Amino acid sequence: GENVEQHPSTLSVQEGDSAVIKCTYSDSASNYFPWYKQELGKRPQLIIDIRSNVGEKKDQRIAVTLNKTAKHFSLHITETQPEDSAVYFCAASIPPGNQFYFGTGTSLTVIP
Amino acid sequence: SAVISQKPSRDICQRGTSLTIQCQVDSQVTMMFWYRQQPGQSLTLIATANQGSEATYESGFVIDKFPISRPNLTFSTLTVSNMSPEDSSIYLCSGGAGGLVGYTFGSGTRLTVV
Numbered sequence: 449g450e451n452v453e454q455h456p457s458t459l460s461v462q463e464g465d466s467a468v469i470k471c472t473y474s475d476s477a478s479n480y481f482p483w484y485k486q487e488l489g490k491r492p493q494l495i496i497d498i499r500s501n502v503g504e505k506k507d508q509r510i511a512v513t514l515n516k517t518a519k520h521f522s523l524h525i526t527e528t529q530p531e532d533s534a535v536y537f538c539a540a541s542i543p544p545g546n547q548f549y550f551g552t553g554t555s556l557t558v559i560p
Numbered sequence: 561s562a563v564i565s566q567k568p569s570r571d572i573c574q575r576g577t578s579l580t581i582q583c584q585v586d587s588q589v590t591m592m593f594w595y596r597q598q599p600g601q602s603l604t605l606i607a608t609a610n611q612g613s614e615a616t617y618e619s620g621f622v623i624d625k626f627p628i629s630r631p632n633l634t635f636s637t638l639t640v641s642n643m644s645p646e647d648s649s650i651y652l653c654s655g656g657a658g659g660l661v662g663y664t665f666g667s668g669t670r671l672t673v674v
Contacts, residue, residue, distance in 0.1 A: 449605065449618055480660040491652065492603070494561075494662035537602060545616070546591055546658050550603045 450475045450540045454551030461528050462559050469554045471538035472520040480541040481521050482548065483512060487534045495536075496523070528558045562587050566653055566666030573643055573673050580639045581669045583653035588633035590658035594626070597650045597668070609636040609653075643673045 451474040461467050479500040484492035498505045498512045514521040535555050539548040563586040592609040608616040615628035630636040650670050656663035
């Protein structure tokens with residue numbers, strides 16, 4: 449399967465600042481990269497995704513960038529709010545099975 | 561997107577016994593998967609649940625330990641067999657249309673083996 453690495457493992461930011469989480473993947477065949485947010489005791493929720501033919505995607509305060517050549521992608525959260533505090537997971541999907549292989553997770557804390 | 565109901569939400573089981581976890585989807589989905597998540601850690605893919613055929617297991621997971629059924633496009637079960645304390649974890653199912661779209665997750669089953 450795919451090997452996905454994620455950094456940092458923990459991240460603390462002041463409210464209003466930006467947060468960046470980075471992931472790398474190993475299989476160049478990966479073609480879809482979702483990001484999930486998981487609050488304590490809850491199920492992971494999809495927050496944004498990007499396909500391999502796109503370099504950047506934005507949705508309000510969150511954005512994802514993809515560098516296929518370097519095999520890395522990043523999540524950017526601007527104007528962070530306390531409710532952004534959670535664990536964030538990146539993932540990569542390989543055709544044809546479309547399984548998701550997850551990174552190790554980043555625990556984000558937004559300090560009010 | 562699909563809504564997935566998972567049960568039981570938690571259970572405490574004796575070692576050597578088996579537990580079957582069920583996931584019901586509110587619409588037909590092409591793809592369903594089973595994951596394991598240790599508290600505070602990432603999600604590890606156990607297997608792809610294939611409708612009408614044997615599941616496809618990831619390295620380190622075998623059918624005898626984790627038999628999976630998927631009789632139709634809205635339902636799947638995962639059985640954790642002959643449990644040991646090392647099987648204590650959260651088990652989650654996920655599913656969706658497949659292709660280049662995200663999957664939704666069930667609410668998870670917190671399993672404790674004593």
